Amino acid sequence: MSYLLPILLSLAALAIGLLSLLGVFRKRRPNEPPLDMGTLPWLGHVLPFRRNTNEFLRAMQKKHGDIFTVQLGGHCITFLMDPLSFGSVVKESKTNLDFEHFAKQLVATVFNYHALENDNQLLKILSNKHLMGDGLTGLSKSMLKHLQNLMLSKVGQGAQGEWQVAGLFEYSYNLLFRAGYLALFGVEATDEQGEQSAKEADIIGSEELFTQFRKYDQLFPILAYSIESPKQWLQAKRLKSFFWDLLSIKKMYTKVNISPWIEERQRQMDEYGVDHIMQNRYMFILLWASQGNTGPSSFWLLLFLLKHPEALRAVRAEVDQLVRESGQEPGTELNLGKLAKDIQLGLPTLDSAIDENLRLTTAPVLIRSVVKAMMLKMADGREYALRKGDRLALFPYLSAHINPEIHPEPGTFRYDRFLNPDGTKKTLFYKGGQKVNYYNMPWGSGVSMCPGRFFAMNELKQFIFLMLSLFDIELVNPDEEIPEIDCKRWGFGAMQPTREVQFRYRFRF
Numbered sequence: 001m002s003y004l005l006p007i008l009l010s011l012a013a014l015a016i017g018l019l020s021l022l023g024v025f026r027k028r029r030p031n032e033p034p035l036d037m038g039t040l041p042w043l044g045h046v047l048p049f050r051r052n053t054n055e056f057l058r059a060m061q062k063k064h065g066d067i068f069t070v071q072l073g074g075h076c077i078t079f080l081m082d083p084l085s086f087g088s089v090v091k092e093s094k095t096n097l098d099f100e101h102f103a104k105q106l107v108a109t110v111f112n113y114h115a116l117e118n119d120n121q122l123l124k125i126l127s128n129k130h131l132m133g134d135g136l137t138g139l140s141k142s143m144l145k146h147l148q149n150l151m152l153s154k155v156g157q158g159a160q161g162e163w164q165v166a167g168l169f170e171y172s173y174n175l176l177f178r179a180g181y182l183a184l185f186g187v188e189a190t191d192e193q194g195e196q197s198a199k200e201a202d203i204i205g206s207e208e209l210f211t212q213f214r215k216y217d218q219l220f221p222i223l224a225y226s227i228e229s230p231k232q233w234l235q236a237k238r239l240k241s242f243f244w245d246l247l248s249i250k251k252m253y254t255k256v257n258i259s260p261w262i263e264e265r266q267r268q269m270d271e272y273g274v275d276h277i278m279q280n281r282y283m284f285i286l287l288w289a290s291q292g293n294t295g296p297s298s299f300w301l302l303l304f305l306l307k308h309p310e311a312l313r314a315v316r317a318e319v320d321q322l323v324r325e326s327g328q329e330p331g332t333e334l335n336l337g338k339l340a341k342d343i344q345l346g347l348p349t350l351d352s353a354i355d356e357n358l359r360l361t362t363a364p365v366l367i368r369s370v371v372k373a374m375m376l377k378m379a380d381g382r383e384y385a386l387r388k389g390d391r392l393a394l395f396p397y398l399s400a401h402i403n404p405e406i407h408p409e410p411g412t413f414r415y416d417r418f419l420n421p422d423g424t425k426k427t428l429f430y431k432g433g434q435k436v437n438y439y440n441m442p443w444g445s446g447v448s449m450c451p452g453r454f455f456a457m458n459e460l461k462q463f464i465f466l467m468l469s470l471f472d473i474e475l476v477n478p479d480e481e482i483p484e485i486d487c488k489r490w491g492f493g494a495m496q497p498t499r500e501v502q503f504r505y506r507f508r509f
């Protein structure tokens with residue numbers, strides 16, 4: 001009997017260890033936020049969270065208030081839902097709340113990329129240099145040129161005056177993706193076949209890339225949650241190999257007009273001794289980050305404008321005025337010349353319409369790792385203890401974007417919501433009489449704020465500018481409803497629709 005005792009004790013210790021790993025013993029401690037572990041050990045609430053993040057968090061907020069901790073797939077995550085308190089997360093030092101830890105895990109899971117210690121910092125330096133301010137001018141010109149070329153190539157020959165029918169989501173995403181890719185990752189060099197053949201190779205190559213990208217795009221939420229079936233795992237593997245090869249450094253050396261953002265990043269990686277296999281994988285991450293959101297956003301933007309004639313009229317008037325100021329006539333083929341800069345700096349009504357569009361259709365979950373035990377101070381003075389090893393998350397879509405206390409009639413697209421009567425950008429918003437600093441957060445905030453946001457705004461402006469300058473556009477069914485948001489993508493940036501919407505367009509001239 002005596003020899004059984006140590007075995008039984010070891011088994012009991014093992015069982016306790018396992019149960020504790022499954023979160024069974026976790027209890028709320030004094031000063032901690034309300035704790036809701038869910039009924040399933042380890043999984044906790046992951047199923048309803050994944051089914052519809054927005055509805056799940058709404059229900060939890062109703063039950064627990066503005067801060068609560070839930071168990072999701074082995075992690076305890078505290079959600080802070082009070083937008084007035086976001087500053088204490090966004091501005092908290094990296095030694096308490098860290099963004100990189102989670103981001104590195106995600107890129108390892110989804111892209112098989114193992115990050116360098118200072119990757120984030122290196123990218124930030126280059127993004128500040130090449131995706132903002134003066135550094136953006138060259139890239140914007142290139143983007144505008146590619147957008148126009150692709151738009152014209154889509155219409156084809158001899159089709160002037162004829163209506164073309166297309167799916168708005170496919171059309172917009174395809175254009176933004178391909179033009180963005182060519183502007184950032186470069187174009188084929190002209191060989192003995194001449195310039196025309198290089199241009200055609202870019203048109204065909206970027207189309208194929210988009211087709212494959214959409215397949216990965218559809219798998220992305222499944223891969224991020226690591227819930228892919230063996231078949232999906234194999235498909236993702238095949239697709240990754242395709243992108244790693246197509247974006248490989250070897251192939252990059254054969255391209256020209258690569259943007260300095262990409263080119264310098266590649267040189268940096270060489271200097272840090274990163275091997276080409278990892279560099280190829282990193283290039284796919286940059287393609288993903290730069291092209292996965294702008295296309296879907298452009299779809300919603302054009303759809304909202306088409307559904308709101310007063311908004312379309314106001315934006316069209318602004319676009320036409322800009323064209324006239326450049327010495328040209330609206331409704332004629334445009335010499336783009338210095339228009340790239342004018343589009344970037346002008347068009348405040350369109351700026352507001354874009355902010356409004358992003359408010360309604362961009363819904364990232366922003367995550368930080370709690371590096372050491374700390375107290376989180378809320379705007380109303382309450383303080384909550386956070387445990388080391390947990391995560392802290394914000395979901396600004398529910399807390400701020402569609403909060404009726406901040407944005408009246410939050411479900412309605414109001415193109416001038418972010419515009420002051422004098423035409424300047426409106427930045428003053430209130431909740432219960434208090435000024436809200438975080439009233440619209442499509443780009444995230446703080447250390448992890450999207451470094452491509454100025455370029456992305458510009459891409460969206462160029463898209464609308466060209467569509468309205470070049471074409472008459474209308475919905476095939478004028479009574480078309482705005483499609484629902486695809487619930488599976490809550491938390492992943494720009495949302496996608498559950499179905500396609502048909503539209504038609506023809507040259508204005």
Ligand code: HEM
Pocket residue numbers: 103120131286289290291293294297362364365366367442443444445447448449450451452453455456493494
């Ligand atoms: C409408 C378009 C876009 C939206 C809504 C968007 C939104 C976001 C969001 C929410 C994040 C994560 C923030 C966080 O986790 O805290 C992010 C990260 C990022 N975005 Fe964007 N983005 C857009 C376009 C772009 C473009 C055009 C580029 C590049 C040219 C870009 C490059 C990046 C990169 C590199 C990161 C990762 C930053 C890091 O790890 O520190 N994005 N973006």
